[in-house]
Amino acid sequence: MNRPYYFFVLPAVALVALMFLLPLGWLAALSFGLPEGFTLEHYEALAGSSGIRSMLWNTVRLVTITTLVSLVLGYLVAFAMAHLGETQRMLLTLFVLVPFWLSVLARALAWLILLRHNGLVNEALTGAGLIDRPLQLVRNELGVIIGMVHFLIPYAVFPLFAAMMTVDRRLVMAARSVGAVPWRAFIDVYVPVTLPAIFGAGVLVFIFGLGFFVTPAILGGGRVVMLSEYISVSVLQTLRWAQAGALSMVLLVSVIALVWLVARAIGFRRLTGVG
């Protein structure tokens, strides 16, 4: 009875399994020294290299800062969308959605135009007499964080907004009726109720941040090198396939572990927006 429907899903499954997952498995095998013989030397080399250790630490540190900033700003926008009435909600949704879809490359370029040494921000600040010499806003960690936060805010806004729309308004009213001032009701009732969504959105943002390539590569200007760019340099410039393979597996396993964590908490379908 259901037989024909297996043929419906077959092309997609075959396409992804053969052309995407299979080579991924091959890459994993390569990182363990296969097919010549199983070895952990490539992973030991990663752990032994202080350069790679500090690159990994920098990646995690920058992504953590980015995630926290994106969550706070995203929470603010989501809260406004949930509580400021229909017109503002529509406008805010539209304005969060449009940049969400704009080319990552075009956005990185725009940030470069804005934040460069003689860019628009520096010219405006010098023009206004606020600073004597241009600030270093790009080709450093600050530039990378600005670009990543800009990219990741929408990923935080939508899950938070969805959760806020389901908050039972009577909970806050109950808190108010027993004498809580609005501020306390917000901290003690509203935030804890939306905590699962904050967690979910945070992990989602963190996952995307870990895999970031374009924004750090352009706004970091070679001085701030994060994991993805390091992998690409390993392969495309220094041809260290085994090292790139091992680093890819570190990235892949971290992401899968985090996805599994959120999937356990909120469900895979909700995570990917299906159904």
Place this chain on the structure above:
Amino acid sequence: MELSRRALRIVAIGAWIVVLFLLLPGFVTLPVALNDSRFMQLPQETLSLRHFEALLNDSGWHQSFLDSATIALAATVIACSVGTFCALGVWRLGGRVAAVTLVIAMTPMILPPVVGALAMYRLWVQLDLYDTWPGVVLAHSIVALPYVVTTVSTSLAMLDPRLEQAARSVGATPWRAALDVLLPNVRGGVISGAVFAFIISWDEIVVTLFISTRAVYTLPRRMWDGIRENVDPTVAAVAVVLMAMTVIGVAIVMIHSRLRRTRPKS
């Protein structure tokens, strides 16, 4: 959440500042592309289309535009047909098979782009797909597939399963039922999926960077090299072209879904 008028005003101001921050890059690129000097700056005296003219007169950018457009169209057709049928199958099958299928179909969206790109790079070289038009189309189809599956699945979730059962009970084969009954009903989801697939391919850079060099030279790829080498306003003009395509696409989806919502349900 009830807040005082003042607190609400503070929230509104804060939210709009964040939104302005989000819109800022979109606002600066167009004026810079329209400035009349050869530097990356805001227009000083007059607006000029010289950087767009430079784009039109440069055979390299021309070729890249053609590459990008044809690749995005082909990848959209593949991702859309494969993805739509996948979503229909998942919807109808249900249970464990559907769950596993869904996880497989979603992996290209969830896993870090660089890792996927690296894996494909090796295979593409083996299969002689490296730096070829079919190779880039195939890679973009895989990257775009999850977005089609997601949008079509979302439309299907709102559909009454009995519709399909009714078609089957009067003798339609699953294929006929899918083509004649289900597809017209999830048209909105398929159109959104197609637009998103097109945008994904049109803007794709990470995978493209690994599986092509110069024989296939897409717009983002040429722009990437332009940004890394020397920044001139032509690149800003390209960025405007890239963004315009996205805005048109998102507008199509939004107008379409609004029309559907305002139309009375028959």
